Amino acid sequence: MPRDRSSFSATTEDRTDQDLVTAIRAGDESAFSVLYGRYFQRVYNFSYTRLRNRADAEEATQDTFTAVFRSMGAYRGTASLLSWIYGIARNTVNNQIRKSRAHEVRLERAQAELGTPGLGVDDYSPEERLSFRRSADVIQHTLRSVTPWQAEVFFLRHFENLPIQEIADRMSRSNDAVRSSLYRVKRLVVDALESEGAGAD
Amino acid sequence: MAEDAMMDFSIEELREFLQADLLDVPVDPRFKERLKRRLWELVERQVRDREPNPDD
Numbered sequence: 001m002p003r004d005r006s007s008f009s010a011t012t013e014d015r016t017d018q019d020l021v022t023a024i025r026a027g028d029e030s031a032f033s034v035l036y037g038r039y040f041q042r043v044y045n046f047s048y049t050r051l052r053n054r055a056d057a058e059e060a061t062q063d064t065f066t067a068v069f070r071s072m073g074a075y076r077g078t079a080s081l082l083s084w085i086y087g088i089a090r091n092t093v094n095n096q097i098r099k100s101r102a103h104e105v106r107l108e109r110a111q112a113e114l115g116t117p118g119l120g121v122d123d124y125s126p127e128e129r130l131s132f133r134r135s136a137d138v139i140q141h142t143l144r145s146v147t148p149w150q151a152e153v154f155f156l157r158h159f160e161n162l163p164i165q166e167i168a169d170r171m172s173r174s175n176d177a178v179r180s181s182l183y184r185v186k187r188l189v190v191d192a193l194e195s196e197g198a199g200a201d
Numbered sequence: 202m203a204e205d206a207m208m209d210f211s212i213e214e215l216r217e218f219l220q221a222d223l224l225d226v227p228v229d230p231r232f233k234e235r236l237k238r239r240l241w242e243l244v245e246r247q248v249r250d251r252e253p254n255p256d257d
Contacts, residue, residue, distance in 0.1 A: 027248040029241060036237055044228055045221035058232050069240050073247065086218040 017081035021072060036065070039082075043089050050093045060096050064089045099148065108140075109159070135193060142192045146185055153178055154185045 015023070015034065023031035040061070047060035067088050075084060143151040153171060156162045162170075168178045 024244060025248070027245065032241055032244055033237070036240065040233060040237075041226075041228070042218070042222055045224045045226045046218050048226045049217075049221050049224065054229070057226075058229070062236055065236065065240055066243065069244050070247075072244075073251075083215060086215060089218070090214060 018077055021075060021077075021081065024069075025073060039085055040065075043085065046086075046089055047093055051096060056096060056100075060089070060092050063096075064092045067092065138192045139189055142185070142189050146188065150181045150185050153181045154189075157182055 015031065017035070017038075020031045020035045020038075024035060043064050044057060044061045047064070048054070048057035051057050051060060064085070068085055075081070079087075143154060146154075149171065153167055156167045156170070157164070164175050164178050168175045171178065173181075
């Protein structure tokens with residue numbers, strides 16, 4: 001006698017992690033749904049706790065689960081699935097924090113360079129030095145508002161003076177994508193500086 | 202990713218992960234559903250790629 005759907009669902013929900021993994025490898029969508037449901041909120045909560053904002057938590061959650069399901073074929077069951085998923089989540093979050101810190105260091109360096117007019121700083125009046133400082137703040141604020149990739153392209157072009165082709169190679173993007181990004185960010189910076197200038201008058 | 206590398210963390214860190222269960226962080230349901238669909242597509246592709254070619 002065939003099982004009714006409700007008992008099948010109850011059975012699927014009660015399955016162990018290992019059973020679910022085996023079933024998912026065989027293409028069982030209901031097992032996939034159960035496993036995803038079982039761990040999604042846990043991974044998301046953990047990511048949010050460490051990263052403290054929704055966008056980063058979503059990115060970390062996506063990266064974690066992508067890695068989990070991509071490498072599920074290699075999971076042998078020596079570690080519990082919980083600790084395996086946690087290990088991936090922890091590494092994903094730590095990588096994201098490292099990238100953010102590198103991004104922050106780059107922004108601070110950009111600000112320091114922008115705030116320093118260069119040789120002959122004593123030739124500038126206090127008003128001019130204040131203006132440089134304000135501009136640096138505006139540029140830094142603008143760079144924080146774009147994606148890390150876009151900020152990095154801007155930095156590589158305008159602070160490290162790299163040619164477009166080299167930037168494209170480093171970032172694994174096309175030259176057109178790099179140019180388009182630079183144009184967009186420059187536009188934002190110019191608009192922000194113009195607004196700042198208008199506000200300061 | 203080697204399972205051994207995944208075990209390279211302390212009990213405290215694992216406890217941190219489990220304590221996150223006590224939180225009630227709101228999630229955008231559209232994000233959750235979109236991610237689920239993408240992940241299932243990934244799993245399906247992997248299953249298809251592992252299946253033996255009937256023409257072989």
